[in-house]
Amino acid sequence: MAAGRSRVVVVGGDAAGMAAASQALQQARQRQPRGRELEVVAFERGSATSYSACGIPYWVGGLVGSREGLIARSPEEHRRRGIDLRMGTEVVGVDLAARTVTWRRVGDQDDDGPREGSDGFDQLVIATGAVPRRPDAPGFDAGPEAGVHGVQTLDDGSALIADLESGRVRRVVVVGGGYIGLEVAEACVLRGLHVTVVQRGATPLGTVDDDMGALIAEAVRGEGVHLVTGEEVCGLELAPASEGGRVRAVHTAGGLELPCDLVVMGLGVAPSVALAREAGVPLGESGAIAVDVAQRTRAEGVWAAGDCTEVRHRVSGRGVHVPLGTHANKQGRVAGINLGGGYATFPGVVGTAITKVCRVEIGRTGLSTEEATDAGFQVVTVAVDSTTTAGYMPGAEPVRVKLVADERSGRLLGGQVVGRSGAGKRIDALAICVWNEMTVEEVLSLDLAYAPPFAPVWDPVLIAARKAAQAVESACRSDG
Amino acid sequence: MAAGRSRVVVVGGDAAGMAAASQALQQARQRQPRGRELEVVAFERGSATSYSACGIPYWVGGLVGSREGLIARSPEEHRRRGIDLRMGTEVVGVDLAARTVTWRRVGDQDDDGPREGSDGFDQLVIATGAVPRRPDAPGFDAGPEAGVHGVQTLDDGSALIADLESGRVRRVVVVGGGYIGLEVAEACVLRGLHVTVVQRGATPLGTVDDDMGALIAEAVRGEGVHLVTGEEVCGLELAPASEGGRVRAVHTAGGLELPCDLVVMGLGVAPSVALAREAGVPLGESGAIAVDVAQRTRAEGVWAAGDCTEVRHRVSGRGVHVPLGTHANKQGRVAGINLGGGYATFPGVVGTAITKVCRVEIGRTGLSTEEATDAGFQVVTVAVDSTTTAGYMPGAEPVRVKLVADERSGRLLGGQVVGRSGAGKRIDALAICVWNEMTVEEVLSLDLAYAPPFAPVWDPVLIAARKAAQAVESACRSDG
Structure with missing residues (x-):
């Protein structure tokens, strides 16, 4: 030096x-x-x-050139x-x-x-x-040459695309129904492949509540993805080396055999x-x-x-x-x-995440019902169905908003949105409310932007907050 | 009783x-x-x-049936x-x-x-x-029978639509380039009419800064609206009663004569x-x-x-x-x-507003530069150009975000966004930041939703906050 x-x-x-x-x-x-x-x-x-x-799933799907x-x-x-x-x-x-x-x-x-x-x-x-996390089961330590892929690096993406374009892949199994798993599944559907997603949980995206996850499952299946839930993978079957050594099937603990020519690891990292x-x-x-x-x-x-x-x-x-x-x-x-001699801080996260699966947009922030309960909160939850614009506008799309609030203080602990175009990014509003430790009573008074092409006169977020505030009030009354 | x-x-x-x-x-x-x-x-x-x-402008424009x-x-x-x-x-x-x-x-x-x-x-x-506000000038006290319309009530809307559909209207003058004025102008363009918007200010939507207003003016003109700025109306010319008594032209203090068959009051209320x-x-x-x-x-x-x-x-x-x-x-x-015996409060507003003019979405919240200065703040302002999704995604649309912050405390005082599809509702994030009196330094750390179809890895709001935080830091250093 x-x-x-x-x-x-x-x-x-x-x-x-x-x-x-x-x-x-x-x-x-x-x-x-x-x-x-x-x-x-x-x-x-x-x-x-x-x-x-x-961006790798969008490159795999051909949206990014x-x-x-x-x-x-x-x-x-x-x-x-x-x-x-x-x-x-x-x-x-x-x-x-x-x-x-x-x-x-x-x-x-x-x-x-x-x-x-x-x-x-x-x-x-x-x-x-x-x-990438890999299942602790036989065969899952195989690599791209056997048709077993991760999607974490650009080099992973290059290998996956080359394999998909080799002409030998018709059936894909995606292990894990999280964000990356669903995004890659959609990319493979866009390529005209037969796609199975296999996951342990009852509904995709374990970070949202099951009732919201059910909407996602419906959307994923609606696009032609074969979604297998509640199944743990227990083995990956490879062809003998003499026949190329590539993946032939994924087996589950429940006895399912999912034949495939390629496997993507979508279990997160x-x-x-x-x-x-x-x-x-x-x-x-x-x-x-x-x-x-x-x-x-x-x-x-x-x-x-x-x-x-x-x-x-x-x-x-x-x-x-x-x-x-x-x-x-x-x-x-x-x-x-x-x-370099300056000063800056990273003050933490509130667990905001978003994705688009097929035509459905999903956002989440803060704690889910399960996470909040695990963290020791006594919660009230509400879900409301509304539209992304005034209901009478031609582009109105459905959106469901779910809120999780602390029963005693009314503090907003988390939120989830599932809906069509224009729904997903509404999670930012809830993320900032959670960040600022606002109560649902305060949230319902927020000055959010209203005009018919952008929201009903009561924005879906505000309708949900209003219902949550009522639930908190009822809970307080019955406790009192 | x-x-x-x-x-x-x-x-x-x-x-x-x-x-x-x-x-x-x-x-x-x-x-x-x-x-x-x-x-x-x-x-x-x-x-x-x-x-x-x-919703009346959208009914007038035929989007609402x-x-x-x-x-x-x-x-x-x-x-x-x-x-x-x-x-x-x-x-x-x-x-x-x-x-x-x-x-x-x-x-x-x-x-x-x-x-x-x-x-x-x-x-x-x-x-x-x-x-509706009316100009304090001769002729502007005329009513719908003379072709001079407001758009405040459903009955106003009915009268305006009946007049537009009577076959006698080809040229419309909208007085005022505010939200309602621009929305009605667009509705009339959708009906195939020749539309002039005349307004006093240099750019439309006086509640946003002139540099953002210039983007709106460009969009409005791009859709075929004749936009006349910096002109005060000084008279409304009516045909003699014997010839129907309807409006013939609007005159401005600058000497312009704007011939028309119908006038809409878009000066606000x-x-x-x-x-x-x-x-x-x-x-x-x-x-x-x-x-x-x-x-x-x-x-x-x-x-x-x-x-x-x-x-x-x-x-x-x-x-x-x-x-x-x-x-x-x-x-x-x-x-x-x-x-009814309960208790609730309306804790005020932060001045959030949104509209869509032609294909451009416009949102604003808090104080504009002029409003902040008038309110006694010493401000820094920044504007950044970004995209509504990751730049490499096929649906990426431009969005400009402008922030107004207090130079001494770094508190976010206001924000404005102008952009294409997916831009407008981002103003909600800024509205909640303003509501919670966050500093731009805090805003740049927010956990906003990121995935390629929804935002660049640095959300436009965060890029703007980051630039504003730098501007506040520079201002503090030079003061110190």
Whole structure:
């Protein structure tokens, strides 16, 4: 390291890592000459930086034309901004006492550089992301060459598309009915394939209540997806190596055999914490890396951001793992600003999520009924059916809004919306109400935008709040 | 009045009045036998109750097929719920000391009942609504028979549509480029008419900043509307009575002559306060009826709700007149609950409004730059251009978000959005942030819903907040 310079090593070149890297440089430059000169080295195992993993299902489905469309900033752009970026290079060890990382090159390299080495750091950013969860059952450790795919990285997406376009795939089984699972299922339907989604829960998207999930199940089935609920997968059957070794069927504990030519892992992801754990960086209650509001880990001079970290849920107060690009970007920004000598915080999440499955939009925020009960709240719940515009307008679409409120205080704990075009993003209103710890009584008075093309005169969110306020009042009266 | 009974008289049978009437009855019934029995008499001058005045432009434009489509609840439905409803009957005087209203029947009546009379009350609800503002210039006092129309009531709408369909109208002049003015202009374009909008301000919708208004002007002109800005109307020219006496042209102070066959008043509305004022019910600083959070006026036993009342602006702290159906409904509900023995409040507004002009969606909330400056704030403003979905998705539409923040505290004072499909309702997020007095720094951390079909990974609202937070930080540094 040069004298007077401070070196930052970033492990992981997707949203969180590269946001941290660029913000750190930017902050440090703003603070020159008072600030210390910063050198930023970033390691990325794969072949792309700063891409939208959430966009992969839309690329698979053909809505997004190319892999490049999903890349927000290329390695070359990052290098032009002054980041020493090492692509195709995996960090395999961290020595916190010696302040070094050891790395090795992965895959084929077109240069004569060293295949492995080590670098020193003053400060370290861990942004190692997440890996797809796999069922703990025989066969599920197979890889893309056997037709078993994840959809976490651009390289995963490339492999999946190549396989889908090989001509040998007619039947797809998606394991898991979460956000990614449903999005990939729809993408495969768009490709004209026969698609089965198999999941353990009674309804898709375990993060919404079952009554709302039932609406989603109906929509998914309506688009031709074969949805198998309440079934745990127990094995993946591969053809013998002599016949190509590819997947033939998925078996369930309930005795179902789901024949297929390709399997997608849609069980969500687990934080990639092996490197951090081995280095002695403490993990949190969720199993992801514990960080404070500044994205500092509990190890001196080590920061972490993105899908490998734990976030604080502002309603339950718990440390949770919520792998989402939007959080990763914000956390990377916060880590970078603090690293570079500024100050910023990531004050936690309220568990907002949204997706579009076929023509149905689904949003959720805060705690579901089950989560709220688990967190010790005594709740009232209400659900209302309304429309996205004034009912008399030609474009009126149905929307159902469900609210979960604390029975004693009336505080809004969570909300869910399911409906057609124009329904989903209404969850933002509820997310901000939950964030601000508003009561349902306050929510019903909110000055939300009204005009016939945008809402009924009582916005669906307000109708739901009104009904929830009545339920809280009734509960209070009967308790009194 | 029957002994042991309390009589409520409601003046005005649209949203606010009928919401108050039904809530009062409902509350009183819930509280039986402890509560007093309530008798509710409601007077409505026109021929319809509880209708959507905001929907009239869409009826005029043919998007809503019938007048009935705009009626939420008919007189018969209200009567079935126990309200003694007197249609076609105008209250012409209130005697607060004697606790009586005097009324007369208006228009043709198909019964032999009395043409005028008086009724006693214990409590009074004033819900007299608003009347279109007219330019203080010769000729503008002409009525529908001369081709000069308002669009406040269903009866206005019927008259306007009959005139438009008479075959004698080719050229329409809309006076005023506010919400209603632009919506009616679009409706007339949909009918294939030549439409001119003439307005005093430099850009349409005076409640948004000029730079945002310029985008709206562009959209309006793009749809073929002839938009004349910066011109005050100074006269309305009528044909001689011998030639039908209809409007021929509108003249402006700048010397323009705008030939036309029909004129629509789109200058907004003034609160109908004559009855209240003459009765001695105090008005507020805005000229509308002053009420407290329970919708009580300053006169004993007199309540008011809807477009005739003043509301408190939660940011400026001022009493303002914001005639909107959504407020009218909420205020009527609050007045009714309180009248009926319950307790509810209307805690004010943040000035949220939304409209769709041609294919452009426009939302605003809080204070505009000018309003904030007038209210004594030292402001920073930022505007950002983004997209309604991830930029790489096929449905990505442009959206511009502008924020106004207090330079010293960073508090968000107002926001504006202009964009295509999916842009407008994003104003709700900003409205709730303004309501909760959040700083732009807090706003940028919000957990808003992200998935590629709904937002870029940094939602446009968050990008704007991030830029605003930088502007606040820069301002603080340069001050310090």
